Amino acid sequence: MPEGLITRALSSFYYVKSNNHLWECKARGLFKKHQITPLVGDRVIFEEINDQQGYITEILPRKNELVRPPISNVDQAVLVFSVAEPDFNSTLLDRFLVHVEKAGIPSLICLTKLDLIEDSTIIDEKMDVYQKMGYKVVKTSSKTKNVEELEKELEGKISVFAGQSGVGKSSLLNALIPSLQLETAGISPKLGRGKHTTRVVQMIELPSDGLVADTPGFSQLDFQGIDSNTLGRYFIDIDQFSDRCRFRGCLHVKEPGCAVKEAVENGEISAERYSHYLDFYEEVKEKEEKKWR
Structure with a gap:
């Protein structure tokens, strides 16, 4: 079966390009059963119904998403x-x-x-x-x-x-x-x-x-899949100072001996960026607490 690239997704249809030709495809039921959704950018294996339509049968491993x-x-x-x-x-x-x-x-x-x-x-x-x-x-x-x-x-x-x-x-x-x-x-x-x-x-x-x-634009973006303990890893300026903190697993909020807070005071980390980190941390922490109530 041929291999192609999903270049567009609309409702339950996926437009797969292969050898400079475009097929309108649907995904086999097994994807829904395993809660897998094909994405634009996926390399896929598909089965041709005719020269315009087909069924996606396999999603090849993703390098990121x-x-x-x-x-x-x-x-x-x-x-x-x-x-x-x-x-x-x-x-x-x-x-x-x-x-x-x-x-x-x-x-x-x-x-x-x-x-x-x-x-x-x-x-x-x-x-x-x-x-x-x-x-x-x-x-x-x-x-x-x-x-x-x-x-x-x-x-x-x-x-x-x-x-x-x-x-x-x-x-x-x-x-x-x-x-x-x-x-x-x-x-x-x-x-x-x-x-x-x-x-x-x-x-x-x-x-x-x-x-x-x-892609469609939007004005809000939540932190689905990100927890309060690891948020600091995704602020690259904060992450580079985190291993200098006195305590392992420092969250850079109220802990003493925090190298991140010291770097903010010294101007090595942007005060605005650190303020955003604290706001995001509180947002994620609040969602985590609600989840376990």
Whole structure:
């Protein structure tokens, strides 16, 4: 039976590309029985019904996967955040980074709508924190077609675009591929946030020999599958100081002799990042306590 790549998922249908041909497939009942859901990015074995339809019979081993957005086998996650309309959201960025670090996927931070601000000093200072940690940051504007640096970072890779609604993910793809003409929308004046234009996860071929998954935007992201004892591992700046703490298993909250808190006081760890860690820790801890009541 042939092997292919799931490039799009819609309801219970999976669109599998194999040898430059696309099959509309359904998954065999055994996946539902074992609570396994095929994901965009999965390499699969499928059985042909005809030259347009088929059944997925096997999902090949995944090298990684994300729950939200639901995707597998990516080389990098491109975290897309606007500097205005909507305003840059460092809390949501750190939430994304926690999930991507847990999945073991390299991250690229992509700033959009640079044409909407006159002074980039504040955003540059914020990005300097992430760059010092080792994260790559690219700045773009789809309106001025300033996407060359991003294009180089996507070349030859399977990437997933993820970010808040309205930050311009679809506009970026339209700038990278002018013939694509994905639907775009601005900010809702009533809600003060972006409107959803992408409704499904789908793989899009780039001219530069790469694939990008466009995903629906959202404004909230919970910590499903992450516990309070391991949260610090997914803050790479906190994790590098954790083995210097006086007590093994230090949670960097109230413990004495905490090297992380000392690093925050000395300016070696961003106070804002540490504040986000404490907020996330309390959120996860509260869910854990509710679970055991």
